[in-house]
Amino acid sequence: xxxxxxxxxxxxxxxxxxxxxxxxxxxxxxxxxxxxxxxxxxxxxxxxxxxxxxxxxxxxxxxxxxxxxxxxxxxxxxxxxxxxxxxxxxxxxxxxxxxxxxxxxxxxxxxxxxxxxxxxxxxxxxxxxxxxxxxxxxxxxxxxxxxxxxxxxxxxxxxxxxxxxxxxxxxxxxxxxxxxxxxxxxxxxxxxxxxxxxxxxxxxx
Amino acid sequence: xxxxxxxxxxxxxxxxxxxxxxxxxxxxxxxxxxxxxxxxxxxxxxxxxxxxxxxxxxxxxxxxxxxxxxxxxxxxxxxxxxxxxxxxxxxxxxxxxxxxxxxxxxxxxxxxxxxxxxxxxxxxxxxxxxxxxxxxxxxxxxxxxxxxxxxxxxxxxxxxxxxxxxxxxxxxxxxxxxxxxxxxxxxxxxxxxxxxxxxxxxxxx
Numbered sequence: 001x002x003x004x005x006x007x008x009x010x011x012x013x014x015x016x017x018x019x020x021x022x023x024x025x026x027x028x029x030x031x032x033x034x035x036x037x038x039x040x041x042x043x044x045x046x047x048x049x050x051x052x053x054x055x056x057x058x059x060x061x062x063x064x065x066x067x068x069x070x071x072x073x074x075x076x077x078x079x080x081x082x083x084x085x086x087x088x089x090x091x092x093x094x095x096x097x098x099x100x101x102x103x104x105x106x107x108x109x110x111x112x113x114x115x116x117x118x119x120x121x122x123x124x125x126x127x128x129x130x131x132x133x134x135x136x137x138x139x140x141x142x143x144x145x146x147x148x149x150x151x152x153x154x155x156x157x158x159x160x161x162x163x164x165x166x167x168x169x170x171x172x173x174x175x176x177x178x179x180x181x182x183x184x185x186x187x188x189x190x191x192x193x194x195x196x197x198x199x200x201x202x203x204x205x
Numbered sequence: 206x207x208x209x210x211x212x213x214x215x216x217x218x219x220x221x222x223x224x225x226x227x228x229x230x231x232x233x234x235x236x237x238x239x240x241x242x243x244x245x246x247x248x249x250x251x252x253x254x255x256x257x258x259x260x261x262x263x264x265x266x267x268x269x270x271x272x273x274x275x276x277x278x279x280x281x282x283x284x285x286x287x288x289x290x291x292x293x294x295x296x297x298x299x300x301x302x303x304x305x306x307x308x309x310x311x312x313x314x315x316x317x318x319x320x321x322x323x324x325x326x327x328x329x330x331x332x333x334x335x336x337x338x339x340x341x342x343x344x345x346x347x348x349x350x351x352x353x354x355x356x357x358x359x360x361x362x363x364x365x366x367x368x369x370x371x372x373x374x375x376x377x378x379x380x381x382x383x384x385x386x387x388x389x390x391x392x393x394x395x396x397x398x399x400x401x402x403x404x405x406x407x408x409x410x
Binding site: 001002003004005006007008010011013014015017018019020021025027028029030031032033034038040041042043044045046047048049050051052053054055063064065066070071072088089090092093096097 | 206207208209210211212213215216218219220222223224225226230232233234235236237238239243245246247248249250251252253254255256257258259260268269270271275276277293294295297298301302
């Protein structure tokens with residue numbers, strides 16, 4: 001694609017570096033900004049650049065934060081005896097939006113992946129051990145994606161945490177609410193039969 | 206959606222103002238930038254802001270340009286007797302990419318649309334008349350979208366240009382190359398039969 005202006009070309013290429021945005025979509029975004037006032041673009045670029053340069057990662061749980069400690073870790077109403085282990089902060093947003101979890105988090109910032117050469121040292125695991133040594137944590141919930149990497153990470157962490165007096169749990173796997181049996185994959189269906197619950201437990205959920 | 210950080214929230218909202226980008230996609234883009242270096246985001250925001258603040262519109266044809274006159278208008282190899290009228294600069298990019306047009310352009314920056322309250326005064330029509338008065342232009346090609354607004358604009362412009370000694374043409378409508386007859390809409394098919402060409406003309410295209 002040829003562009004009538006180097007400025008347009010640079011902006012299109014800049015947008016096209018973002019995931020899921022090709023040259024045509026990038027051009028549409030550039031045209032949108034051109035149709036609006038300059039202040040509009042100024043506001044957009046300011047917000048994005050400010051986010052990237054001023055963002056901090058919580059010293060305790062590695063969640064994104066505006067300050068040295070995140071709003072979840074500093075919240076005195078939250079249950080400090082339960083820690084939920086997640087892959088990244090997007091999972092925290094998802095869990096927080098359920099409004100059914102009142103404990104703390106620990107962001108690994110990835111999963112152990114031998115295929116991609118990502119070992120335990122590349123993740124926030126050392127700081128997790130430090131938190132466990134503190135003794136305040138009674139339960140650790142594994143909320144990792146049910147992939148090979150996720151299962152590998154859960155296995156590694158469960159070995160690591162064995163010496164500490166903590167209860168290790170995992171979020172429940174099964175058929176989603178509203179899901180239809182005939183469309184569920186075989187592994188999920190088989191495991192949800194094996195891990196069946198007493199009817200009373202089901203009702204209480 | 207609740208966000209763990211005001212900075213993230215602002216950046217997500219900024220991305221979500223762009224067309225076709227919702228909050229979830231915006232969050233994915235923000236996460237992408239967070240995974241890359243700060244310089245990466247700096248490059249992105251610089252390119253976008255520079256484009257918006259430094260862009261100029263060609264004084265002659267209103268195409269986007271890095272200077273007061275665009276690279277097409279200042280190109281001495283182009284045929285200055287033919288002017289192609291387009292809705293916006295994206296159409297110029299599309300036509301330029303065919304490499305089969307060597308004339309000049311005139312960007313209207315919109316179409317006459319009584320429904321949306323857009324009259325001829327809101328478009329770059331006065332400057333088109335100035336160009337016609339010059340006398341250098343021998344042919345005007347209408348390359349507007351075949352919508353009601355497009356046809357209204359073509360009708361208005363053809364009335365306006367009637368006093369000038371210029372040939373007025375329109376880009377050909379018909380069945381796209383590679384298009385299959387059975388999937389073509391009725392109006393296009395009917396008109397392409399009415400406007401049928403001698404076989405020799407067809408071959409020469």
